[in-house]
Amino acid sequence: MLVKVFGAAVTGIDAIMVTIEVNCSQGIRFFMVGLPDAAVKESHERIISALEHNGFRFPRKQIIINLAPANIKKEGSAYDLPLAIGILASSEAIDNSRLEQYMLMGELSLDGTILPIKGALPIAIKAKEMGFKGFIVPKANEKEAAVVEGLSVYGVENIKEVIAFFNGERKLEPTVINCRQEFLRQQTHFDLDFEDVKGQESVKRAFEVAAAGGHNLLMIGPPGAGKSMMAKRIPSILPPLSLQEALETTKIHSVAGKMGNNTSLLSQRPFRSPHHTISSAALVGGGTFPQPGEISLAHNGVLFLDELPEFSRQVLEVMRQPLEDRKITIARARSAIEYPASLMLVASMNPCPCGYYNHPDKQCVCPPGAVQKYLNRISGPLLDRIDIQIEIIPVPFEKISDTRPAEPSGKIRKRVIRAREIQSERFKNEPGIYCNAQMTTKLLNRYAEPDEEGKQRLKAAMNRLSLSALAYDRILKVARTIADPDHSQSVNVQHISEAITYRNLDRENWAG
Numbered sequence: 001m002l003v004k005v006f007g008a009a010v011t012g013i014d015a016i017m018v019t020i021e022v023n024c025s026q027g028i029r030f031f032m033v034g035l036p037d038a039a040v041k042e043s044h045e046r047i048i049s050a051l052e053h054n055g056f057r058f059p060r061k062q063i064i065i066n067l068a069p070a071n072i073k074k075e076g077s078a079y080d081l082p083l084a085i086g087i088l089a090s091s092e093a094i095d096n097s098r099l100e101q102y103m104l105m106g107e108l109s110l111d112g113t114i115l116p117i118k119g120a121l122p123i124a125i126k127a128k129e130m131g132f133k134g135f136i137v138p139k140a141n142e143k144e145a146a147v148v149e150g151l152s153v154y155g156v157e158n159i160k161e162v163i164a165f166f167n168g169e170r171k172l173e174p175t176v177i178n179c180r181q182e183f184l185r186q187q188t189h190f191d192l193d194f195e196d197v198k199g200q201e202s203v204k205r206a207f208e209v210a211a212a213g214g215h216n217l218l219m220i221g222p223p224g225a226g227k228s229m230m231a232k233r234i235p236s237i238l239p240p241l242s243l244q245e246a247l248e249t250t251k252i253h254s255v256a257g258k259m260g261n262n263t264s265l266l267s268q269r270p271f272r273s274p275h276h277t278i279s280s281a282a283l284v285g286g287g288t289f290p291q292p293g294e295i296s297l298a299h300n301g302v303l304f305l306d307e308l309p310e311f312s313r314q315v316l317e318v319m320r321q322p323l324e325d326r327k328i329t330i331a332r333a334r335s336a337i338e339y340p341a342s343l344m345l346v347a348s349m350n351p352c353p354c355g356y357y358n359h360p361d362k363q364c365v366c367p368p369g370a371v372q373k374y375l376n377r378i379s380g381p382l383l384d385r386i387d388i389q390i391e392i393i394p395v396p397f398e399k400i401s402d403t404r405p406a407e408p409s410g411k412i413r414k415r416v417i418r419a420r421e422i423q424s425e426r427f428k429n430e431p432g433i434y435c436n437a438q439m440t441t442k443l444l445n446r447y448a449e450p451d452e453e454g455k456q457r458l459k460a461a462m463n464r465l466s467l468s469a470l471a472y473d474r475i476l477k478v479a480r481t482i483a484d485p486d487h488s489q490s491v492n493v494q495h496i497s498e499a500i501t502y503r504n505l506d507r508e509n510w511a512g
Contacts, residue, residue, distance in 0.1 A: 003096045005086035006103045007079055008126050009072055010119035012337040013251045013292070015126035017103075019068045020079070022086035027062025034067030037075045043108070046077075047084045050112040054160050059091035075289055078117040081106035081136070084159060085166070094166050101133040104162070112159040116140035118257040121250055124148040134174070136162060143264040144254060146175040147247070177264050190236040190268075195408040197230055199399035204230075206390045206502060208412050211237045212419035213481030214435035215474075216323065216345040216385060218308070221392030222362070223355045227348035231304045234346060235271050236409035238302070239420045245300045248340065252299055256292045270301035276310040280318050285339055290330045295322050296339040308349040309377040316382055319345075323385045326438070342438075345386065349378075360393060384470040387437065387478050388502040415485065422484045436481045444473060448480040454496040461500045475499045 002023045008015040032041060048058045065083065067074045082104040089096035105123055107115040120141035125148055127135045134152035137145050142155025154172040156162055164170035194204060203219070207230060210217040219227045241249065250266045253259050259266075274283065274294045285293030294303060305311060322328045326342040351357040352371040357364040364371075383389070420435060426447060427433040433443065450458060462472060479491045479499040488495070 008123040022090040024090040049110040077107040080108035103127040121254040140261040142175040199395040214437035215387035272298040298343040448476040453493040
């Protein structure tokens with residue numbers, strides 16, 4: 001008997017429906033076609049054990065399974081559940097009258113327990129698009145999939161529940177979550193706050209400007225100056241995720257298998273901090289079975305690279321194109337997968353190998369030329385893509401010992417949100433542009449044209465600092481962000497001057 005069961009394959013951050021056709025006939029052989037990988041082929045043994053453990057016999061017949069479309073490779077163990085149900089339905093062990101109304105995915109353990117899968121959210125979105133009545137998933141993935149409105153999501157723990165459901169012996173209760181309520185409840189809680197940071201007022205100002213415009217930022221300073229401490233607090237001043245951004249971010253983490261059990265929707269902007277030994281593939285994504293890299297996992301959030309010069313030169317160079325295009329394409333012989341990568345890059349570094357170049361109290365012990373050689377580990381083109389470059393000096397004792405709390409993140413965040421609202425209104429008719437850091441040259445000419453005095457100040461700075469044309473654009477973007485809270489239609493000399501101070505670490509002049 002021929003039956004059809006429905007599942008899905010994840011490609012990039014989207015899903016493609018997979019029709020699992022099972023035909024039982026006279027014979028004793030087992031065939032599976034449709035480009036299954038080793039994990040899918042091994043489902044045969046898992047299904048036999050799971051069925052026998054729960055009182056069912058694997059059919060002693062010839063079984064032919066086709067995974068359509070047959071030209072797309074099927075990967076992973078998430079097909080165990082639909083394959084098992086298809087085999088039972090084809091052998092008439094369960095009723096098949098309602099199979100076409102549901103999509104099923106889940107990995108089976110040997111005792112029939114249904115284990116969590118990757119990509120439950122994009123699969124649920126595809127199930128709704130294809131008009132399915134419901135989606136049956138592992139219990140651990142039910143909240144993640146239930147984010148999709150208009151689709152009944154059923155979380156199950158054992159294959160017996162699914163068999164009883166299709167036989168009409170048991171009702172499954174759909175998982176219902178108040179997506180908006182959970183989303184809003186978790187948005188304002190942060191473990192780290194800028195009120196714990198003593199002193200560093202000019203650095204906090206640079207962080208506020210960076211957050212307001214979505215600008216990339218580089219901190220350079222000696223060990224213990226507070227670079228990592230402040231970087232970890234950036235999410236607390238960024239504007240909250242919109243529901244659309246949260247859904248997009250959750251899809252990426254779902255595909256990568258980074259969602260915790262019983263997690264519904266990511267409500268806070270991601271903060272990713274990979275170690276400097278990371279490989280190029282782990283940073284940008286890829287592998288034998290392509291997966292999102294750290295750049296994509298930081299989408300709509302922050303990618304923090306601590307000790308920037310310690311990263312491999314090759315690793316840093318592959319970031320140049322994603323930082324500019326805000327997406328990364330993973331190309332393979334038969335396909336190309338595109339992952340979003342719209343992020344805020346925050347990096348930190350010591351000024352020299354010993355860490356004390358330009359330190360107010362400690363002497364640098366590096367040999368001549370070591371500072372320039374150390375900075376040369378970061379290419380000029382990459383530095384040009386970092387809008388704000390600031391130097392950090394250690395906090396004096398008087399400020400460290402001050403018990404008065406500093407300005408909390410909540411106040412800074414309100415100013416950042418107001419600045420983003422101005423930008424949202426400005427770019428409402430510009431698809432794909434949401435903040436000043438994303439402006440094209442055309443938009444710069446329209447919204448960030450400096451006045452005559454500002455042009456002269458910028459010309460002098462470019463000549464003195466040997467800045468590139470890309471750095472010119474970056475200064476104008478930052479100046480536009482500085483001007484926004486003043487409700488200034490034009491960019492004047494004060495805004496340009498402050499933006500230039502955030503470029504004074506360019507290699508050509510900083511290390512002499």
